[in-house]
Amino acid sequence: MSYLARRLGHAILVLLGVSILTFALLKLAPGDYFAGMRLNPQISPQTVTALRHAYGLNRSLPVTYLRWLRSALRGDLGYSFAYNTPVWPLLRSRASNTLILSLLAMAGAWLVAIPLGVWAAAHRGASLDRATSAGTTLLLALPDVLIALGLLAFALRTGWFPTGGMASVAAQAMGPAARVRDFVLHLILPAAALAAGVLPILVRHVRSAMLDVLDSPYLLAARGHGIPRARLLFRHALPAAANPLISLFGVSLGTLLSGSLLIEVVMSWPGLGPLLLEAILERDAYVVVAAVLLSAVFLVAGNFVADVLLYAADPRIRAE
Amino acid sequence: MNDQAQTQAESREPLLRVVNLQKRYSRGRGWRRSRLLIEPLRGIDLQVHAGASLALIGASGSGKSTLARCLAGIERPDCGEVWISGRQSGYSENAHASGPIYMIFQDCGLSTNPRFTAAEIVSEPLLISNWGTTRERLHRAIGLMTTLGLQADAANRRAGEFSGGQRRRLALARALVLEPRILILDEALAGLDLSTQAQMANLLLEIQRARALTYLWISHDLTLVARLASDIAVMDQGRIVESAPVREWFAGPRSPQGQSLLQAAGAWRSRPAS
Amino acid sequence: MDRLLEVRDLRVCYRKGTEPPTHVVDNASFDLAAGETLGIIGESGCGKTSLALALLGLLPRGGFVQCGEVRFKGTNLIELHEADLQRVRGAEISFVHQDAGLALNPVLRVGDQIAEVLIAHRRISFRQASGEARKILAQIGFAGHEQIDRAFPHQLSGGQKQRVAIAQAIACGPALVIADEPVTALDALVQVEIITLLKTLQQHFHLALILITHTPAVLVPIAHRIMVMYAGRIVEQGLAPEVLQAPLHPYTQGLLDSGLDLLPQESPAGPLSSIPGEPPNLAALPAGCAFAPRCSDRMEVCQTREPVESHSGKSRIVRCIKYE
Numbered sequence: 001m002s003y004l005a006r007r008l009g010h011a012i013l014v015l016l017g018v019s020i021l022t023f024a025l026l027k028l029a030p031g032d033y034f035a036g037m038r039l040n041p042q043i044s045p046q047t048v049t050a051l052r053h054a055y056g057l058n059r060s061l062p063v064t065y066l067r068w069l070r071s072a073l074r075g076d077l078g079y080s081f082a083y084n085t086p087v088w089p090l091l092r093s094r095a096s097n098t099l100i101l102s103l104l105a106m107a108g109a110w111l112v113a114i115p116l117g118v119w120a121a122a123h124r125g126a127s128l129d130r131a132t133s134a135g136t137t138l139l140l141a142l143p144d145v146l147i148a149l150g151l152l153a154f155a156l157r158t159g160w161f162p163t164g165g166m167a168s169v170a171a172q173a174m175g176p177a178a179r180v181r182d183f184v185l186h187l188i189l190p191a192a193a194l195a196a197g198v199l200p201i202l203v204r205h206v207r208s209a210m211l212d213v214l215d216s217p218y219l220l221a222a223r224g225h226g227i228p229r230a231r232l233l234f235r236h237a238l239p240a241a242a243n244p245l246i247s248l249f250g251v252s253l254g255t256l257l258s259g260s261l262l263i264e265v266v267m268s269w270p271g272l273g274p275l276l277l278e279a280i281l282e283r284d285a286y287v288v289v290a291a292v293l294l295s296a297v298f299l300v301a302g303n304f305v306a307d308v309l310l311y312a313a314d315p316r317i318r319a320e
Numbered sequence: 321m322n323d324q325a326q327t328q329a330e331s332r333e334p335l336l337r338v339v340n341l342q343k344r345y346s347r348g349r350g351w352r353r354s355r356l357l358i359e360p361l362r363g364i365d366l367q368v369h370a371g372a373s374l375a376l377i378g379a380s381g382s383g384k385s386t387l388a389r390c391l392a393g394i395e396r397p398d399c400g401e402v403w404i405s406g407r408q409s410g411y412s413e414n415a416h417a418s419g420p421i422y423m424i425f426q427d428c429g430l431s432t433n434p435r436f437t438a439a440e441i442v443s444e445p446l447l448i449s450n451w452g453t454t455r456e457r458l459h460r461a462i463g464l465m466t467t468l469g470l471q472a473d474a475a476n477r478r479a480g481e482f483s484g485g486q487r488r489r490l491a492l493a494r495a496l497v498l499e500p501r502i503l504i505l506d507e508a509l510a511g512l513d514l515s516t517q518a519q520m521a522n523l524l525l526e527i528q529r530a531r532a533l534t535y536l537w538i539s540h541d542l543t544l545v546a547r548l549a550s551d552i553a554v555m556d557q558g559r560i561v562e563s564a565p566v567r568e569w570f571a572g573p574r575s576p577q578g579q580s581l582l583q584a585a586g587a588w589r590s591r592p593a594s
Numbered sequence: 595m596d597r598l599l600e601v602r603d604l605r606v607c608y609r610k611g612t613e614p615p616t617h618v619v620d621n622a623s624f625d626l627a628a629g630e631t632l633g634i635i636g637e638s639g640c641g642k643t644s645l646a647l648a649l650l651g652l653l654p655r656g657g658f659v660q661c662g663e664v665r666f667k668g669t670n671l672i673e674l675h676e677a678d679l680q681r682v683r684g685a686e687i688s689f690v691h692q693d694a695g696l697a698l699n700p701v702l703r704v705g706d707q708i709a710e711v712l713i714a715h716r717r718i719s720f721r722q723a724s725g726e727a728r729k730i731l732a733q734i735g736f737a738g739h740e741q742i743d744r745a746f747p748h749q750l751s752g753g754q755k756q757r758v759a760i761a762q763a764i765a766c767g768p769a770l771v772i773a774d775e776p777v778t779a780l781d782a783l784v785q786v787e788i789i790t791l792l793k794t795l796q797q798h799f800h801l802a803l804i805l806i807t808h809t810p811a812v813l814v815p816i817a818h819r820i821m822v823m824y825a826g827r828i829v830e831q832g833l834a835p836e837v838l839q840a841p842l843h844p845y846t847q848g849l850l851d852s853g854l855d856l857l858p859q860e861s862p863a864g865p866l867s868s869i870p871g872e873p874p875n876l877a878a879l880p881a882g883c884a885f886a887p888r889c890s891d892r893m894e895v896c897q898t899r900e901p902v903e904s905h906s907g908k909s910r911i912v913r914c915i916k917y918e
Contacts, residue, residue, distance in 0.1 A: 216696070217691060217692075217693065217696040217697050218696060218697050218698055218699045218700070219699075220652065220654075220691070220697075221689065221691045221697040221698070221759070221762075222699065222710070223652060223683070224650060224652055224683055224684065224688065224689035224691070225683060225684035225688060225689070225710070225711045225714065225762055225763075226680045226681060226682065226683035226684030226685055226688075226711070226714050226715060227680075227684070227710060227711070227714045228680060228714060229676075229680075231710075231714070235710070236699055236702070236710070239699075239701045239702065240699055240700065240701050242701070313701065314701060315700075315701060315746040315748070316700065316701075316746075316748055379781060379783055380751075380752070380781045380784075483872055484638070485872055486872075511778070513637040513638055513808050513873075514637075514808065514809065514810075514849060514852045514868075515637065515848060515849065515852045515868045515869040516637070516868075516872070517852070517868075518852040518866040518867065518868030519868045519870075521866050522865040522866055522868065525865065540781040540782050541782070542782065543811070547866055580783065581782065581783065584782040584783045584785070584786045585782055
């Protein structure tokens with residue numbers, strides 16, 4: 001158990017570090033939300049100064065940070081200048097949209113990558129293995145944005161999928177079943193674009209981890225015991241190859257999240273991505289901090305889940 | 321040793337003297353530390369005279385290898401002293417490669433970097449201890465390799481091209497190049513084919529005669545020990561439970577641990593009676 | 595005696611890149627009766643492991659059987675398809691590998707690893723298989739250890755791991771067990787335990803056993819017949835007492851001299867006897883007899899002509915020009 005406790009401690013330290021860094025970078029970047037008002041002749045400099053004072057922007061970095069930290073620990077993440085509302089309600093629905101998108105992309109990517117990687121490893125050197133390798137190279141070479149644009153073009157041409165948003169305009173008028181169907185149709189393309197970005201990396205890792213194990217003496221021994229091929233691959237080899245893959249699982253969540261911010265903007269999915277982009281452009285400081293922190297929470301949670309899985313999967317780690 | 325008087329003086333004082341050597345490991349962290357305490361050495365006293373050939377035998381986990389590593393200075397004992405020809409020796413990072421004791425491990429044949437040439441491998445300890453010029457080092461390395469039955473043209477071949485037996489010869493040449501007084505052989509012949517093993521054993525005996533070396537064998541192969549050692553020490557649970565000259569021991573070990581070891585070796589020792 | 599296994603003119607090759615294939619086993623013919631123990635000895639690289647792997651179609655990449663037959667209970671295993679071979683492996687013929695530490699899956703419990711073998715060959719549930727596995731473990735010397743089936747390999751000692759590997763091999767009641775250097779990695783006390791265990795099991799289940807080793811001494815208490823391999827050829831085979839007492843081939847003589855009878859009361863002081871030189875590179879065998887360069891009885895003809903098998907007595911075969 002001390003292993004997991006240590007991991008949890010690490011996670012909290014990472015979150016603290018991320019919040020400090022975000023604060024510092026925002027402070028170092030020139031200007032703030034009210035900088036734009038100075039150029040507006042209708043607003044007097046006194047008003048701007050008063051506003052900055054009211055919002056606490058004239059305080060020093062450590063003071064601002066500590067005040068923010070104190071309220072954040074009570075569950076208050078600050079106030080959005082641009083939307084003129086508290087940050088948390090604004091963020092909540094956006095975050096859950098991002099989470100749905102990322103988790104679906106993650107599940108999809110792994111569900112494809114594991115069989116494909118195992119299969120490629122089992123047929124090492126065969127033409128299908130080489131085709132997989134060429135396919136992953138191609139996907140790796142294509143920028144995510146291009147894949148997203150390609151999928152959008154595909155949707156427009158065929159008309160099979162809606163483009164943009166997460167519900168049709170007419171969704172309010174639909175029955176529950178139709179609404180779910182509408183939502184799923186909106187979800188598929190962004191999720192596919194997102195999954196396509198990480199898929200080649202996952203496939204390659206699954207393949208190489210499996211190759212290492214397939215060459216091991218215990219796999220030869222298991223083959224010598226007449227274990228059927230499919231069982232050999234998935235019951236004997238895959239668990240033994242799982243270690244590096246579980247670590248990769250944590251990392252892949254991070255990759256997906258940063259990827260999702262971009263995909264969301266391009267495919268207009270109402271997640272954290274578009275919100276964060278606007279907030280950065282407008283220097284809406286507390287929204288930026290909260291959004292970054294939330295992404296970090298996802299990432300850290302992903303890694304923590306990976307650690308728990310690793311602990312469960314490898315008896316040698318448990319024994320430590 | 322060209323100094324006669326010194327040699328005589330040393331033959332009275334044992335070359336290697338070990339006094340109450342202890343070593344313990346604890347596994348686990350924090351408060352659980354004391355729970356998993358392993359004591360591979362619980363007070364070893366040992367004397368080895370120059371030119372002797374002592375075999376440490378015992379079941380796996382009896383502490384043989386830990387003792388060897390402490391003697392070679394690779395591990396720091398928790399307590400106790402190691403004296404080599406009247407001088408106390410201590411722990412250091414590189415002790416096993418430069419001091420009067422050199423240790424050869426079981427997989428020594430495999431642990432050479434396959435991209436190094438034979439001459440580079442053999443002369444590397446000289447380079448590390450800043451001995452002589454490049455030409456002198458090469459000369460000494462090649463001379464030693466010839467003595468050990470490696471052809472002179474082998475010097476520029478890479479280690480990867482040598483067979484298992486030849487790689488052991490290389491490892492031995494590397495061990496001898498700094499002219500240590502004591503050679504610790506930790507299962508150094510284990511896993512070799514019998515005829516290669518016999519070839520290596522003969523080579524080691526020859527070298528011992530020629531160079532007045534002292535050997536410390538760690539082996540679980542009693543048939544080999546019988547031919548190579550002059551004395552035997554039986555270890556069990558971190559202690560030396562019995563020591564005797566080799567013939568005396570084989571005639572009748574006194575400790576129960578020794579008896580069961582000899583019995584195990586005897587189980588398939590002899591050919592069916594003719 | 596009924597013949598369980600008949601191997602005829604087996605040739606095993608390895609292909610590396612575009613080079614012509616290397617024959618690692620050539621012209622191998624031998625028989626094995628039910629309940630018989632055959633010891634195969636030879637130096638490393640003589641082809642004994644390749645021979646064993648070839649019997650079950652388990653050769654690594656690049657390895658293949660070029661010609662020959664392996665008849666097991668009348669069926670030629672070489673011609674079987676992978677799916678049919680898989681039904682033979684573990685059920686009829688099973689394999690114990692060199693180092694049990696490496697041959698057990700590190701992330702599966704040892705009980706489950708035995709159960710896996712049972713599930714692969716019988717129509718039983720996982721629960722039944724686990725129960726069976728516990729029984730086998732108790733039978734094989736873990737009687738006092740209640741929870742042993744829940745252990746992972748890294749929690750066991752070397753000898754215990756080898757026992758588990760043997761349990762896997764006998765789980766389905768095979769007719770033949772092939773053990774490749776089953777005791778080489780173990781210390782002397784444990785070696786005796788394992789060999790004794792193999793002998794007990796062999797008698798109990800009327801197993802045929804092929805025991806591969808490079809230390810002839812291991813074979814003394816257990817082998818009925820012995821086969822000696824050198825450079826991919828079987829150079830001598832015969833009943834164990836005959837081969838051990840009166841080896842015919844100069845290689846067998848050298849091998850036995852460097853291995854047995856070493857306790858000091860019996861052995862002369864002075865150098866140990868050994869065969870000079872090293873085994874040849876299989877990719878570049880010398881002309882004539884492969885052993886000729888190291889042989890003390892070498893004749894001129896040995897360097898030009900390959901020896902053929904000559905029979906002496908009922909089951910004694912030797913491949914040496916001296917006896918032709």
